[in-house]
Amino acid sequence: MLKNKQIGFIGGGAMAEALIRGILNAGLVVPSQILVSDVSVERLDYLRGTFTILTTTDSQETARQSDILFLTVKPQVINGVIDTIAPVVSKSTVLVTVAAGVTISTYQNKMPGVPIIRVMPNTPVAVGEGMSAMALGKYATTEVSKPVAQVFSSVGQVVTVSEDTMDAVTGLSGSGPAYAFVLIDALTDAGVRVGFSRQTAVLLAAQTLLGAAKMVLATGEHPAKLRDMVTSPGGTAITGVHILEQNGVRAALIDAVVAATNRSREMGRR
Known part of the structure; x- marks a missing residue:
């Protein structure tokens, strides 16, 4: 071509x-x-x-x-x-x-x-x-x-x-790597907190997010369904997810994308 x-x-x-x-x-x-x-x-x-x-x-x-x-x-x-x-x-x-x-x-x-x-x-x-x-x-x-x-x-x-959706693209995928890096950094700190070296914690965190992303793309399944496959009744994953929900992580990510989208619109009007 x-x-x-x-x-x-x-x-x-x-x-x-x-x-x-x-x-x-x-x-x-x-x-x-x-x-x-x-x-x-x-x-x-x-x-x-x-x-x-x-x-x-x-x-x-x-x-x-x-x-x-x-x-x-x-x-x-x-x-x-x-x-x-x-x-x-x-x-x-x-x-x-x-x-x-x-x-x-x-x-x-x-x-x-x-x-x-x-x-x-x-x-x-x-x-x-x-x-x-x-x-x-x-x-x-x-x-x-x-x-x-x-x-x-x-x-x-x-x-x-x-x-007309390009500002939304900027807010989601354009700015998205920054959100992912924040998550990896936070998970790395958590790994250090529970006893890993920082090098090992970074590898555990980054590869886990990479693997999860690949599962979404490779399977075509809804992320919620894949989450349900990990969260067995009374297990560790659902306990962790509960804490994320209590602390508004999902809402914070939605708000971040909306704010970044609005900021992109403001910059485009200059």
Whole structure:
């Protein structure tokens, strides 16, 4: 699907690196099909040395040459990038943006007729277990989006959503790794409290959450059903779950997602 496609990245930070690694590991393209531009020569040297891809400091050159162009820069600089590349982006180029809070219309107004796809990935793309949500612009058909979905599938899982749910995506999966890290940290402290070394406690906690998540995805069962399989009558697990419910852990997680979603909406209105 990506055969003979030139893939460009404007911005060579952690997100671009994760996507490049996923693309190459999956064998979707060869290194010579990837061109990255960045303001940092040192960063470009690193990416070129690590992946043997093409690099340049000229973002317009990257935009001109790309069949699929990823904007992997921070939201605060995105307007300047759009202004720079808009005159040279072809209507046959698929533009993919991962800038949080920046709407498709922001790009479309400057680049009419260009297929725009807005994506919210999360940080586990760095280890190939990311969750990415795509919203398609007016000119981005399902067929056009397939190669982009293939790229993000190389670093995790992908869903297509309507753009009006992107703030909710940010609140749930975009911010979600932070909630998971808090849980792992708390479970680790608990493990230390009951006698384990911190190293052992981290392993027990992190692998337990990883295994539980894999069970949900692999079985397709409702999480509550899987919980019931663990909580035998009068046993240890139901005793622990009771304490979690008493302390409002479930409500706190729901409130966290709602608050993060609302914060994303506020940031998008700036």
